[in-house]
Amino acid sequence: xxxxxxxxxxxxxxxxxxxxxxxxxxxxxxxxxxxxxxxxxxxxxxxxxxxxxxxxxxxxxxxxxxxxxxxxxxxxxxxxxxxxxxxxxxxxxxxxxxxxxxxxxxxxxxxxxxxxxxxxxxxxxxxxxxxxxxxxxxxxxxxxxxxxxxxxxxxxxxxxxxxxxxxxxxxxxxxxxxxxxxxxxxxxxxxxxxxxxxxxxxxxxxxxxxxxxxxxxxxxxxxxxxxxxxxxxxxxxxxxxxxxxxxxxxxxxxxxxxxxxxxxxxxxxxxxxxxxxxxxxxxxxxxxx
Numbered sequence: 001x002x003x004x005x006x007x008x009x010x011x012x013x014x015x016x017x018x019x020x021x022x023x024x025x026x027x028x029x030x031x032x033x034x035x036x037x038x039x040x041x042x043x044x045x046x047x048x049x050x051x052x053x054x055x056x057x058x059x060x061x062x063x064x065x066x067x068x069x070x071x072x073x074x075x076x077x078x079x080x081x082x083x084x085x086x087x088x089x090x091x092x093x094x095x096x097x098x099x100x101x102x103x104x105x106x107x108x109x110x111x112x113x114x115x116x117x118x119x120x121x122x123x124x125x126x127x128x129x130x131x132x133x134x135x136x137x138x139x140x141x142x143x144x145x146x147x148x149x150x151x152x153x154x155x156x157x158x159x160x161x162x163x164x165x166x167x168x169x170x171x172x173x174x175x176x177x178x179x180x181x182x183x184x185x186x187x188x189x190x191x192x193x194x195x196x197x198x199x200x201x202x203x204x205x206x207x208x209x210x211x212x213x214x215x216x217x218x219x220x221x222x223x224x225x226x227x228x229x230x231x232x233x234x235x236x237x238x239x240x241x242x243x244x245x246x247x248x249x250x251x252x253x254x255x256x257x258x259x260x261x262x263x264x265x266x267x268x269x270x271x272x273x274x275x276x277x278x279x280x281x282x283x284x285x286x287x288x289x
Contacts (some may be wrong), residue, residue, distance in 0.1 A: 006237035007249035013230035018092065019221050023242035023264060031202030033080035033147035034073065035195070040224025041231060042195035048188035057142050061180040065193075068173040072190075073198045075166035078159045086156020089263035089273040093132055093254040094151075096125050096280035097289040101168035101248070121286030130281030131272060133157070172200035183235040190195065191231070248288035251281055 017037075025033055030256045082091045132203050133150035151157045177186055255277045260266040 001238040003237045006233045007246050010230050011250045011253035015228045015253040017226040019260040020223050026084050030077050030080040034076045035199050038195040041227045042192040044228040045188040048184045064173045064176050068170050075163050078163045081154040082159035087267045088257045089267050091156040091160045093259035093277050097164040098167045101165045105168045105172050109243040118287045121283040124283030125280045128276040131276035190238045248285045
């Protein structure tokens with residue numbers, strides 16, 4: 001199977017897990033939803049911990065891991081709050097801002113710089129965000145600034161923008177850690193560690209209850225299946241192509257999310273949302289290339 005097909009499957013699995021989470025687990029608190037997402041992946045990926053011998057890992061690896069884990073947990077907690085509080089069409093597309101933020105984090109962490117094509121891509125992502133939140137003033141005239149103000153007012157959009165910024169940091173850290181550990185081994189250990197830490201933190205602070213999470217066993221199972229499938233297709237894809245290309249294709253998850261939102265949650269404005277989403281995906285491609 002080609003990297004392109006694997007990447008598209010990864011995008012579909014990611015959007016499907018988000019949809020199941022919103023439809024059946026929105027009654028859970030964000031901490032519980034975070035534990036469910038990480039815990040279900042950790043359990044299903046546990047066999048990969050023993051699939052190959054562990055390499056010798058230097059202090060640099062453990063340092064990056066120590067920074068990445070709390071960022072990953074915070075990002076997922078904000079992600080869960082976002083899709084719980086707002087429509088999929090006004091939350092998922094803002095993950096497309098991750099490569100925009102990567103221009104700064106990539107430069108600071110890896111010395112990477114943006115090309116003229118990448119700058120055009122940034123403008124397309126911003127334009128897509130504008131279109132997603134386009135509003136009309138009371139007299140029916142267009143208000144150019146209203147969409148950007150709406151991003152700040154809409155809790156889900158605002159939280160997902162912060163999430164995208166956090167993921168831009170962890171994408172750099174993840175690329176660094178992959179230089180020391182094989183992808184599947186790293187992924188299985190990473191999610192097990194994150195699930196353990198998240199469970200301890202949220203249960204201890206009262207933002208998680210085992211009894212509450214046990215009320216939705218089938219939804220949790222399918223979230224775990226789709227998230228694990230997303231992780232596996234992601235890592236098999238990146239072994240066949242550069243990470244930037246794979247992630248660019250994977251961002252089509254926002255289009256799947258918009259379609260799910262219109263189909264299952266009767267979210268309005270499908271044409272405008274799809275147009276904005278397509279602009280953002282094209283922008284991501286240009287940034288990646």
